[in-house]
Amino acid sequence: xxxxxxxxxxxxxxxWFAVSLPVILYGIHKLNxxxxxxxxxxxxxxxxxxxxFVLSSLKLPSVTGSCSHPTGTGMAAILFGPAISAVLSMIVxxxxxxxxxxxxxxTLGANVFSMGIAGPVIAFVIxxxxxxxxxxxxxxxxxxxxxxxxxTYLITSLELALAFxxxxxxxxxxxxxxxxxxxxxxxxxxxxxxxxxALIFKYVIQIRGDVLVKLNVIGEAGLRRIKExxx
Amino acid sequence: MKIEIIVAVIVLVFTAQFIYVSSTTNAEFGxxxxxxxxxxxxxxxxxxxxxxxxxWEPPSGEIxxxxxxxxxxxxxxxxxxxxxxxRGRNKSNEQEFVKPGN
Numbered sequence: 621x622x623x624x625x626x627x628x629x630x631x632x633x634x635x636w637f638a639v640s641l642p643v644i645l646y647g648i649h650k651l652n653x654x655x656x657x658x659x660x661x662x663x664x665x666x667x668x669x670x671x672x673f674v675l676s677s678l679k680l681p682s683v684t685g686s687c688s689h690p691t692g693t694g695m696a697a698i699l700f701g702p703a704i705s706a707v708l709s710m711i712v713x714x715x716x717x718x719x720x721x722x723x724x725x726x727t728l729g730a731n732v733f734s735m736g737i738a739g740p741v742i743a744f745v746i747x748x749x750x751x752x753x754x755x756x757x758x759x760x761x762x763x764x765x766x767x768x769x770x771x772t773y774l775i776t777s778l779e780l781a782l783a784f785x786x787x788x789x790x791x792x793x794x795x796x797x798x799x800x801x802x803x804x805x806x807x808x809x810x811x812x813x814x815x816x817x818a819l820i821f822k823y824v825i826q827i828r829g830d831v832l833v834k835l836n837v838i839g840e841a842g843l844r845r846i847k848e849x850x851x
Numbered sequence: 852m853k854i855e856i857i858v859a860v861i862v863l864v865f866t867a868q869f870i871y872v873s874s875t876t877n878a879e880f881g882x883x884x885x886x887x888x889x890x891x892x893x894x895x896x897x898x899x900x901x902x903x904x905x906x907w908e909p910p911s912g913e914i915x916x917x918x919x920x921x922x923x924x925x926x927x928x929x930x931x932x933x934x935x936x937x938r939g940r941n942k943s944n945e946q947e948f949v950k951p952g953n
Contacts, residue, residue, distance in 0.1 A: 629899075681872070
């Protein structure tokens with residue numbers, strides 16, 4: 621899903637850097653504070669980051685006959701919020717752009733925005749709304765992370781469309797052209813990502829359910845209910 | 852167990868989809884990123900020159916898969932380590948609770 625090196629002309633790559641930078645700085649600030657007061661969260665943070673590492677390295681074949689990869693950012697977004705997810709995503713995007721020529725340094729701002737900010741914000745909002753509405757916990761996790769995956773690719777299409785408006789039809793027409801490449805390919809991958817993330821959450825609850833309560837991801841009563849349902 | 856079964860079914864359907872598509876079409880299964888490059892070329896009439904190129908590119912497909920595999924391995928290692936650590940810790944905590952009663 622990464623926009624390749626050099627494929628965003630000025631002023632767009634600068635604009636996306638400007639948009640992403642404050643979120644990254646806020647995320648680093650949040651991380652520092654979290655590490656001061658709640659050091660025992662560090663392992664879970666590492667797991668969330670590692671999850672992004674694994675999922676974004678898996679290029680999966682899709683119905684369209686082309687390959688794309690999931691993002692893995694939904695889990696970090698639900699646990700730690702979008703700002704910290706943006707920092708974790710940036711680490712992965714840097715690795716891929718430096719060592720794999722996948723994505724790029726000039727397009728880093730745009731890629732951080734689509735994968736590290738837009739996706740996680742969607743995941744966070746859907747998760748919180750779903751939990752408030754009393755939806756099943758695992759279904760909500762599925763929905764939030766699958767939609768975050770889709771959102772990342774739709775925003776990537778939008779970023780490209782803004783930079784390359786079609787001569788006939790403008791931004792909307794080229795958005796459709798880019799979304800046609802990304803969105804259909806991504807749909808099955810988003811379903812897989814949502815399902816696997818829901819499964820991972822089951823295990824996180826088994827081993828460190830207390831941490832989820834501490835992070836305000838679920839309430840005490842909610843945790844008890846989920847654990848009883850599993851027993 | 853319920854979630855495990857649902858996930859297994861989804862993965863199976865996904866695999867079946869791949870086998871079906873790959874055996875009935877001549878799809879190349881190239882990256883969607885590369886296709887986006889094609890769309891850019893179409894939209895600009897092939898006039899777009901990338902403003903920058905990567906500092907370094909993996910010299911071959913093999914090296915590229917090596918680095919992708921490395922990325923996945925690092926991630927899987929971290930996840931496995933901490934899941935195992937917590938699992939073991941929870942278990943030993945439970946045993947400590949049992950001991951005094953013996």
